[in-house]
Every structure is written in C-alpha cells, then in structure tokens.
Amino acid sequence: MFIKHDYIESILEKAKSASKEDIQRVLDKAKERKGLSHEDIAILLQIEDENQLMEMYKIAGDIKQSIYGKRVVLFAPLYVSDYCVNNCVYCGYKRCNKFNRRKLTQAEVAEEVRILEKMGHKRLALELGEDPVNAPIEYVLECLDTIYKTQNSNGEIRRVNVNIAATTVENYKKLKDANIGTYILFQETYHKPSYEAMHPNSLKSDYMYHLTAFDRAMESGIEDVGAGVLFGLADYKFEVLSLMIHNEHLEEKFNVGFHTISVPRLKKAEGMTLENFPNLVDDETFKKIVTIIRIAVPFTGIILSTRESANMRKELLKYGVSQVSAGSITGVGGYKEQEEGNNVDQFTVSDNRSPIEVLNELLDDGYIPSYCTACYRKGRTGERFMTLAKSGQIQNVCEPNAMTTLMEYALDYGDDKFIEKAEKTIIDNLKYIKREDIRELVKENIKKLKEGKRDLYI
Numbered sequence: 326m327f328i329k330h331d332y333i334e335s336i337l338e339k340a341k342s343a344s345k346e347d348i349q350r351v352l353d354k355a356k357e358r359k360g361l362s363h364e365d366i367a368i369l370l371q372i373e374d375e376n377q378l379m380e381m382y383k384i385a386g387d388i389k390q391s392i393y394g395k396r397v398v399l400f401a402p403l404y405v406s407d408y409c410v411n412n413c414v415y416c417g418y419k420r421c422n423k424f425n426r427r428k429l430t431q432a433e434v435a436e437e438v439r440i441l442e443k444m445g446h447k448r449l450a451l452e453l454g455e456d457p458v459n460a461p462i463e464y465v466l467e468c469l470d471t472i473y474k475t476q477n478s479n480g481e482i483r484r485v486n487v488n489i490a491a492t493t494v495e496n497y498k499k500l501k502d503a504n505i506g507t508y509i510l511f512q513e514t515y516h517k518p519s520y521e522a523m524h525p526n527s528l529k530s531d532y533m534y535h536l537t538a539f540d541r542a543m544e545s546g547i548e549d550v551g552a553g554v555l556f557g558l559a560d561y562k563f564e565v566l567s568l569m570i571h572n573e574h575l576e577e578k579f580n581v582g583f584h585t586i587s588v589p590r591l592k593k594a595e596g597m598t599l600e601n602f603p604n605l606v607d608d609e610t611f612k613k614i615v616t617i618i619r620i621a622v623p624f625t626g627i628i629l630s631t632r633e634s635a636n637m638r639k640e641l642l643k644y645g646v647s648q649v650s651a652g653s654i655t656g657v658g659g660y661k662e663q664e665e666g667n668n669v670d671q672f673t674v675s676d677n678r679s680p681i682e683v684l685n686e687l688l689d690d691g692y693i694p695s696y697c698t699a700c701y702r703k704g705r706t707g708e709r710f711m712t713l714a715k716s717g718q719i720q721n722v723c724e725p726n727a728m729t730t731l732m733e734y735a736l737d738y739g740d741d742k743f744i745e746k747a748e749k750t751i752i753d754n755l756k757y758i759k760r761e762d763i764r765e766l767v768k769e770n771i772k773k774l775k776e777g778k779r780d781l782y783i
Contacts, residue, residue: 327574328515328536328567333363337562340367348377355384355620366569369617370562378613385616385644388623394720395754396695396727397687398626398648399680400448400486401441404657405429405468409454411490411527413513415555415602417594418454420527424595427657428453428460434468435475440660442480444652444680445738447696447730449482450509452655455490455528462496465489469503479737483780484698486551490529491538497545506701507584508542510535511553515567519559539575548707549584550575551628556606557591557599561614569621581708585626585648588615592632592675612641619645624714631655631676638676639690651683681738688746693754695727696734699782721760722783725767728754729781732774 351365361369372378406428409418429437441449451468453460465487472482487500488509500508514520517532524530539550552571554564572582590606593599606614618627629638629646631653638649654660655674678686684694699722700710713719728751735747751771758764763783770781 336367343368385619395693402450404452406453406460408456408459411529422596434471438475442477448484450486494541497542501546507549507551509551514558516559551585552583553587587628616644631674634675651680693727696730697726
C-alpha cells in the first residue's frame with residue numbers, strides 16, 4: 326500500500342523539531358520550483374512564524390500567477406440523486422437520515438441543466454449518492470447523455486466532471502465512453518482508523534477499495550482524475566502529506582498525477598453536529614493547507630467550492646485556487662426548488678452569490694473568468710496536458726481561451742455594463758499574450774462572437 330501510516334507519522338513527528346532555519350531552507354527550495362520531498366512538505370506544515378507564513382503565501386501566489394496567469398475557471402455542481410446506502414457520519418445524505426429521498430427523472434435533469442445554462446455555465450460536476458439499486462451506473466450514463474444533449478438557444482454544457490462512488494474498471498470504461506471530463510473522488514480521509522470510524526457498515530467502508538479507485542479509473546482509460554480530502558475528519562498534516570504521496574503514486578504508475586485537487590472543509594449537514602469532530606480546521610490553518618498544496622503540486626488545479634465564504638474564496642484565489650463554483654445548490658432538484666426550501670442539502674453553502682455576482686467581483690479583482698473546456702475537447706488531457714503545463718506552452722491557449730469564453734458569456738448573459746467591463750478586461754490583457762499570432766486569433770474570435778458565432782477556442 327502506498328499510504329504507509331507509520332512512515333507518514335514518523336516524518337511528521339521528525340518535522341516537529343524543525344527550526345526556523347530548516348523552514349527557511351525549504352522555502353528557498355520552493356522558490357526554485359524543482360519539487361519538494363516528503364520531508365520538505367512536512368516541514369512546511371510546521372510553519373507558525375508570521376513572517377515565514379507571509380513569505381510562503383507570496384511564493385505560492387507567484388507560482389500560481391506564473392502558471393495560471395489571471396484566469397479562474399468556473400463551474401457548478403448538479404445533484405441528481407440523494408439515495409444512498411452509506412452511513413457516512415458527516416454527510417446529509419447518510420442512510421440513517423429520514424427524509425423523502427428522490428432522484429431526478431431525465432426530464433427533470435434536463436430542466437435543471439437548462440436553468441444552469443441560463444446562468445451561463447458550460448462545465449458541471451455531476452453528483453449523487455451511492456445506491457446500486459436506485460442510482461446504478463446506467464442511471465449515471467443516462468444523466469450524462471441528457472446533460473450533453475440539453476441545449477438552450479444560447480447555452481450548452483460542454484464538459485461534465487463526474488463525482489461518483491468508487492467502482493469497477495468496467496464501470497469506469499463506461500464513463501470514459503460517455504465522454505466525461507474529470508473523474509472526481511474524495512478520499513475523505515487517508516487516516517485508516519478515522520476512515521473506518523467515519524464510514525461504518527456500508528459499501529464505502531472498504532478503505533483499500535476506495536483508496537485504489539483512481540488506479541482502476543486510469544486503467545480504464547480515464548486520463549484526468551481529481552482528488553480531495555474532507556478537512557476536519559483527521560489531522561490535516563497527515564492528510565496533506567498523504568495527498569501528495571497519492572499524487573506521486575499515480576505519477577509513478579501512470580505518468581500523470583491529479584488533474585485537480587479539491588479542498589472542502591467539514592461543514593454542518595443534516596443529522597450531524599460539528600462538536601463531535603476534534604480535527605476541525607480554522608481559517609488560518611486552511612490558508613496554510615491550500616498554500617502548501619499549490620507549492621507542492623504547481624501544475625495541479627485547486628478547486629474551492631461554495632462551502633467557503635466569499636471572503637475566504639477571494640483570499641485563497643491569491644495563493645493557489647484556480648477553479649471555483651458559482652451559484653451552487655447542493656440539493657437534488659435544487660436549482661428549480663431553491664425558492665421553496667424543501668430539499669435536503671448535502672452540506673451547508675456559505676457563498677450564496679449568483680454567477681454574475683461572482684464574475685463581477687473576479688473582474689474587479691483583476692481576474693479573467695473562464696468557461697473554457699477546450700483542453701478536454703482537443704485531447705489535451707492526462708499526460709499530454711501536464712507536459713504542456715510544465716513546459717509553459719499551455720499559457721498559449723489558456724488565457725486566450727479564457728478571454729474568448731468571457732466575451733461569449735458577456736454577450737449572452739450580461740447587460741451593457743457587464744459587457745463593457747468584460748471587454749475592457751480583455752483589451753487590457755491582450756497585450757500580455759506573448760505570441761502575436763495567438764493575440765490576433767483572439768481578436769478575430771472576439772469579432773466573430775459579436776457577429777453571432779459561438780464556441781470558439783484554440
């Protein structure tokens with residue numbers, strides 16, 4: 326097993342004695358961007374000195390800027406079923422919670438998708454509980470087909486990432502054939518005793534089967550996988566180091582690690598109270614976690630959901646986050662029923678702003694909101710994507726495509742004031758595109774968008 330508890334705990338224990346000089350040595354190494362050892366990561370997790378924290382934030386911010394530039398990718402979750410056979414202690418969908426469960430019909434899925442398209446979304450994360458009877462893999466495949474086929478006059482979903490329970494190679498092949506984007510699965514916690522305590526008497530109880538899900542997914546041909554830890558279930562230092570070791574395992578075995586890492590924090594949910602969780606992560610620690618992940622895996626996207634407040638999301642965009650959800654509803658059928666308040670959410674949302682409000686703040690803060698899905702559709706996935714990212718060549722497409730999708734969004738969903746703001750952002754940033762041919766192509770695509778053409782990308 327690649328997650329060796331004794332090994333991880335021994336490294337973390339040794340790191341407790343790290344001096345300020347030891348920490349500074351690792352910070353200096355981080356600036357060189359040549360990779361960090363397990364011991365280096367453990368040492369960074371010890372930082373408490375305010376000046377060194379500020380230095381680490383700056384290093385992470387510089388890394389993010391050099392790789393991702395100003396673009397921030399937006400998406401929304403789509404919950405289609407809250408049937409679940411598991412009894413996860415922390416989850417609102419757990420088996421012992423008694424409420425009227427439901428799964429969407431395909432007509433209802435289409436209705437939710439049309440609402441999301443009216444918000445301007447092009448990228449979704451498909452979410453559902455684990456129930457082989459009420460929501461089998463065939464239901465997931467039906468939902469994917471419906472999502473891709475459902476189009477408004479000026480809206481379509483172009484990439485669907487899928488977050489479903491650990492499954493078989495055969496089922497992952499079915500997802501691959503259904504043209505999913507990234508396969509997402511949260512380990513929840515890498516600490517085996519904690520994992521077993523959090524997942525009693527259910528399909529999800531098997532720690533090893535869950536831990537090796539990405540191996541099976543990648544063996545099936547899925548190239549992009551997205552990991553995550555639910556911070557608050559176990560010691561955050563153990564979780565961060567385990568995440569990095571898991572990423573390293575995939576790189577060694579498949580030549581590519583995580584495409585994305587999600588960093589959800591434990592939140593209040595139906596049928597649970599936070600008082601029973603001694604490992605909750607405070608805001609300052611959470612900022613440190615995101616920063617260290619960005620430094621340790623510079624080319625991996627970091628996703629932050631609406632579990633976090635608008636202020637926290639705003640700050641963490643500076644240090645490493647590259648994707649955020651917007652206008653999220655975490656209940657089944659919730660986009661239609663959000664005004665009725667009669668659905669059970671998987672967890673409490675902290676940022677309730679609409680997509681247009683999120684975009685306005687991103688623009689005000691100097692970012693380029695992006696609805697780009699080009700890499701997935703051009704085959705820039707898996708190892709090929711990481712090779713382009715590490716060479717720096719990915720910048721020749723990412724920010725230019727971000728500008729194009731921003732203009733498309735503005736024309737289709739923005740008022741005159743928003744269109745003016747978006748166009749000013751694009752004009753201001755065109756000069757930073759290094760290649761003249763790419764710069765001219767963006768200008769041409771903006772012109773075509775104004776003439777009525779859509780879905781233009783490099």
